[in-house]
Amino acid sequence: MNIHEYQAKEILKKFGVPVLKGVVIFNLNELDSKINNLDSKNIILKAQIHAGGRGKAGGIKLIKNKKDAFNEAKKLFGKVLITPQTGPNGKIVKRLYFEETCEIKKEFYLSCLIDRSESKIVFISSSEGGMDIEKVAKEDPKKIVTVKINKINSINESDIKKIIKPFNLSENLKKKAFNLIKSIHKTFIDKDANLIEINPLVLTTNEDLICLDAKINFDDNALYRHKDILSLKDPNESDPIELEASKHDLSYIKLDGKIGCMVNGAGLAMATLDIIKMYGSEPANFLDVGGGASKEKVSAALKIILLDKNVKGILINIFGGIMRCDILAQGLVDAAQEINLSIPLVVRLAGTNEKLGKEILEKSNLKIISAKNLSDAAKKIIKAIK
Numbered sequence: 145m146n147i148h149e150y151q152a153k154e155i156l157k158k159f160g161v162p163v164l165k166g167v168v169i170f171n172l173n174e175l176d177s178k179i180n181n182l183d184s185k186n187i188i189l190k191a192q193i194h195a196g197g198r199g200k201a202g203g204i205k206l207i208k209n210k211k212d213a214f215n216e217a218k219k220l221f222g223k224v225l226i227t228p229q230t231g232p233n234g235k236i237v238k239r240l241y242f243e244e245t246c247e248i249k250k251e252f253y254l255s256c257l258i259d260r261s262e263s264k265i266v267f268i269s270s271s272e273g274g275m276d277i278e279k280v281a282k283e284d285p286k287k288i289v290t291v292k293i294n295k296i297n298s299i300n301e302s303d304i305k306k307i308i309k310p311f312n313l314s315e316n317l318k319k320k321a322f323n324l325i326k327s328i329h330k331t332f333i334d335k336d337a338n339l340i341e342i343n344p345l346v347l348t349t350n351e352d353l354i355c356l357d358a359k360i361n362f363d364d365n366a367l368y369r370h371k372d373i374l375s376l377k378d379p380n381e382s383d384p385i386e387l388e389a390s391k392h393d394l395s396y397i398k399l400d401g402k403i404g405c406m407v408n409g410a411g412l413a414m415a416t417l418d419i420i421k422m423y424g425s426e427p428a429n430f431l432d433v434g435g436g437a438s439k440e441k442v443s444a445a446l447k448i449i450l451l452d453k454n455v456k457g458i459l460i461n462i463f464g465g466i467m468r469c470d471i472l473a474q475g476l477v478d479a480a481q482e483i484n485l486s487i488p489l490v491v492r493l494a495g496t497n498e499k500l501g502k503e504i505l506e507k508s509n510l511k512i513i514s515a516k517n518l519s520d521a522a523k524k525i526i527k528a529i530k
Contacts, residue, residue: 145362147376148192150241152358156340159331161324163355166243168192175217175242179210184244189213191220192239194381196359197227203237206245213242238380246354251344252311253277253288256332258339265293265332267303267325271310273344299329311347320353335373336366385451392444394433401426403525404449404458406442408433408467416461419522425529428455434467442475447483457488457529459521464495473501477508488513488528492521 147155153163167178179187191203198204203225205216217240226234253273259266269289272280281288291306293299301322308321324345332340339361346356367374379387389396395410403420405427407413417427429452433445449458462472476491492515493501505512513528515521 145364145367145373145377146194146381147360147362147373148194148239148241148378149190149358150192150239151376152340152360153355155335155360156327156331156355156358159334160327161331161355162320162353163358164244164246166241168239168241169217170239172214172217172221175214176210179213179242182242182244184246186245187213188243188245189216189220190241190243191223191225191237192241193225193230193235193237194378195225195227195229195235197229198225201225201227203227207242235381239378246346246352246356247349248346248356249349250347251356252347253280253343254307254328254345255339255341255343256328256337257341259292262292265296265329267291267293267307269307269310271312273346277343293329297333299326313347314351317347317351317353324353331360335360335370336363337361338363385448388451389431389445389448392441392448394431394441394445394448396432396448397430398452399427399429400454401428402454402456402529404428404431404452404455406431406433406445406449406458406460406462408462408472412461412463416459416518416522419518420459420526423522423526425522425526428452439471439475439478442472443479443482446476446479446485450483450485450487455487457525458490459525460489460491461518461521462491462493462495464493464498464501466496468497469493469495469501470497470504473504476512477504477510480508480510480512485510488525490515490521490525490528492516492518 150168157163167181169175169178187207189205189207191198207213220237220240223237224234225237251273253270255268257266270287272287289310291303293303304322304325307325313321328340337360341359342355344356346354348354362373383398385398386396403425405416407416410432413430413432420427431445433441449455490513513524515524
């Protein structure tokens, strides 16, 4: 789960991480009263969307007075920002963040994340922060320092020294950096985060370290422990189809292809996506109905796939274990009859009650194409949509 920059900064501030003072507004009527709480002469206006690259897309503006603030806010509210992270459709700006400014002497990069290949927390730091950190990583990777933390719940001084080494700080600033790293690490552990990214972390002319931008991503599987974090979720930033799928406890991720997929089990789902690509087409989604789905859940899954107007055909690949093939077949028949399914549907069934499931599909008189195996299923749905 992602949150907005202003929300990330509120969390970090509670853990002692230095951030600038700021206010968020949800409409222009709030602007006048809230902006009075800021002290600096110049103010930065930042569009709040779940994507990086806002500056280059026109989503960050320097504000010099209230009139300027109102005019720029009016332009940004409702604007569609398109960045490398939003995709071609972009994201609509519905929240704005006004923040005090500081005099910047140097910009750094700092992040904390999980290295799943080694089951360790990792800090990444660089002397080059800001908008072009991806370019630095590609063209001059030696400027990127990666430090793997051996213990989960603590971080030792030798590791912190390695993390902050690229910053080349004075002894006085090193103490501040030590506290900063410890605070970020504690935030990461206590809040079950997947990622905390500070880009840029800035050294000011007053010899302070400030988190000028902040991004936090949380482990969805741990959100039941953090109702305060769950309450920060912005439904406007989620794909509407994914939101609908979550209501039915379905694991759904929208993709860019034309073949809708319904599978039980994440591993089988990934294999299904791969084989569709191998035979020259593209999947429209990842959808795992789970091991013990009811016919109602199967019916809901089929309807959710069809919410994507790019879908030109559907491939259903089920291996019956806990989930019986006859249950799936009945759910498919009920849903297809209800919505008057008009696009090609290929079904591959194997496992528990496979024969009974196929009989249900055959007796339904629906135009369902049966497949012998996964390879056969992929070939048939690709041929059908052509």
